[in-house]
Structures are given as C-alpha cells and as structure tokens.
Amino acid sequence: MFKRRFSLAIAAAAAALAATAVAGCGTNAQPIQVNLAASEVLAQAAQKTTEVSSYTVDAVVDVSHPQEGEGKVQGRMVYQSQPQLALDLTVDTAGVGGRELPGGARVILQGDTAYVKVETLNKVLGATKPWIKVPLAEAGDRAQVDQMLGQVQQFDLASVTKMITTSQDVKAAGNESVGGTDTTHYSGTFPVEAAVQQLPAEEQDQARKNLAELKDVKFDIWVAADGLPRKLTLSGAKEGGTLDATLMFKGYNEPVDIQAPPADQVGELPKGTTN
Structure with a gap:
C-alpha cells in the first residue's frame, strides 16, 4: 500500500515536470538564431541544455481523460x-476527476536519498514528523525506484528539448519577449514514437506510457540568444484525452542551495512499508 501511494506522490510531482515550468533576466541582445533554420535551432537548443548544471522550472499541466475526467498539476x-x-520539487496542485492531493506534495532529492512530504502519506503511516526519509535503495524493488526517477527524468529540460528535435514541420513564428528576455518563437509538432526514441533506452518505456493517449504533439518553444529555451508549451489529444502543458525556465547555471529538511522534522521510513 505504501509503495503504491509513494509512487503516486512521486508521479504527481514528476507530472509537474511533464507538464512543468519561468523566465530569465532582461536583455536587449537580438536572438542569435535569426540566420539559422528552425530545425538547426532546435538541435542547438538540445545540445545547449545538456551543458546546463542548474535551473528552475515552473509548470502548469491541464489534462482530461474520457473516463477519469479533468485534472491539473x-x-x-x-x-x-x-x-x-x-532537486527540490513542490507540487501545489495535483488532482484529476475531482480527486485532489490534499496539501500538495514536496520532494527533495539528494543523491540516493529522497525526503517526501505528503499529508496523505503521513496519515496512512501515522507519522509524527512532517517529512519521511526514503533511501532509494530501500524503497521497494529497484525497478520501482527506477520507474519513479524515470518519470522525473523524462520531462526534464534536456529530455523535452531532445524530443522536439524530431519535428519535421517546425517554423519560426516571430520574435517575442518572455519575462523581459528577447526570444525567437518556434512552432511545430513532433511524432511521439520518434520523439521517445531520442531518450535513453531505460527511459523510453515510461515515456511511452506517459504519452500513450497522444499521437502527434504540438509544441511552441521560445529560445533566447544564449540558445536556451525560456518557455515551452505542449498540447495533444487522442480518443477524448487531452494534454496542455506550459513550462517556463529561469536561473540557468546559477548557484542553488538545495538542503535536506531539518533533522528534527524528518522521520524514518517505517519498516515493512516498501513492499
């Protein structure tokens, strides 16, 4: 029971990335991509994101499902x-079909240790501390842990930008300011299967599951003069299901301070709850 609820909490948090992201500081520099073909800009952005060591992303994801109803993360x-x-991931809102995750969720990951703060989990476990420490090597079988981390990884900055490089119809849509930064706006679609194949092999199956209801995904991306995206939107629909996500990025390569919660607020993962 715990493992299932823990997985849902991580998945909800990860969905904030899938659907995830905010803008950078202002500049008057003209985008350097003006003389490049749109497809070359996407390839350049995908390469640049692999060099990023830190960033902040804000995300809003709206979904609908013919059986489950409407949802938002x-x-x-x-x-x-x-x-x-x-990483320090905060989910303010997570729910579908009228079922909400009370109090949202927060996950802090440091190396092989996750700290999870989810009100529902605390009630289920009878926890007396607001945070639960989860050594990932002990969080159920390794496949389960890899799946949870994979849900986060496949919607991170590098993975999403890599997927959109499979677009065959991307085109420039003008110059726009995003959060005070001059950007060039590009628009297009990408085929899900081809996009998934751009990811590492261990991430592909989970990516297919997350995008299973969609066929071709429409995207808009706003790329600044440094070759990095400041905003990305994704939308798709299939058989009554829809996805609309907005991700905004800032703080590229800026120092960050991700700290574990205070020790007196952290409880251990109860024995026997990982199976």
Whole structure:
C-alpha cells in the first residue's frame, strides 16, 4: 500500500515536470538564431541544455481523460546536476476527476536519498514528523525506484528539448519577449514514437506510457540568444484525452542551495512499508 501511494506522490510531482515550468533576466541582445533554420535551432537548443548544471522550472499541466475526467498539476522544481544530483520539487496542485492531493506534495532529492512530504502519506503511516526519509535503495524493488526517477527524468529540460528535435514541420513564428528576455518563437509538432526514441533506452518505456493517449504533439518553444529555451508549451489529444502543458525556465547555471529538511522534522521510513 505504501509503495503504491509513494509512487503516486512521486508521479504527481514528476507530472509537474511533464507538464512543468519561468523566465530569465532582461536583455536587449537580438536572438542569435535569426540566420539559422528552425530545425538547426532546435538541435542547438538540445545540445545547449545538456551543458546546463542548474535551473528552475515552473509548470502548469491541464489534462482530461474520457473516463477519469479533468485534472491539473501545478508546481515548480529547482534542479542541479553538480556536485551531485539534487532537486527540490513542490507540487501545489495535483488532482484529476475531482480527486485532489490534499496539501500538495514536496520532494527533495539528494543523491540516493529522497525526503517526501505528503499529508496523505503521513496519515496512512501515522507519522509524527512532517517529512519521511526514503533511501532509494530501500524503497521497494529497484525497478520501482527506477520507474519513479524515470518519470522525473523524462520531462526534464534536456529530455523535452531532445524530443522536439524530431519535428519535421517546425517554423519560426516571430520574435517575442518572455519575462523581459528577447526570444525567437518556434512552432511545430513532433511524432511521439520518434520523439521517445531520442531518450535513453531505460527511459523510453515510461515515456511511452506517459504519452500513450497522444499521437502527434504540438509544441511552441521560445529560445533566447544564449540558445536556451525560456518557455515551452505542449498540447495533444487522442480518443477524448487531452494534454496542455506550459513550462517556463529561469536561473540557468546559477548557484542553488538545495538542503535536506531539518533533522528534527524528518522521520524514518517505517519498516515493512516498501513492499
């Protein structure tokens, strides 16, 4: 029971990325991509994102499903890759079909340890501390852990920009300011299967599941003079299901401070709850 609820909490948080992201500081520089073909700009952006060591993303995702009804996920994430992988993910709103995640969720990941703060989990477990420490190596079987982390990874900055490089119809749609930063707006679609194949092999199955209700996904991306995206929107529909996501990015390569919760607010994962 715990593992299922824990997975849902992480998935809700991860969905904030899938659907995830805010803008950077102002500049008067003209976008350097003006002389490049739109497809080249996407390839350039995908390469640039692999060099990013930290960023902040705010996300809003609206979904609908013919059986489950309408849903929404809204949250933000601070991410760093160096000196170790760490992220601080806050989900303010998560719900579908009238079922909400009371109090939202927060997950702090530092290396191989996650700290989870979800009101519903605390009630189920009878926890007396607001945070639960989860050594990922002990969080059920390893496949379950990899799946949870995969849900986060496949909607991170690098993965999303890599998927849109499969577009065959991307075109420039003008110059616009996003959060005070001059950008060039590009618009197009990408085929889901081809996009998924751009991801690492261990992430592809989960990506297919997350995008299973969609066929071709429409995207709009706003790229600044440094070659990095400041805003990305995704939308798609199939057989009555829809997805509309807005991700906004800022703070590229800026110092971040992701700290574990205070020790006196953290409880251990109860024995026997990971199966």
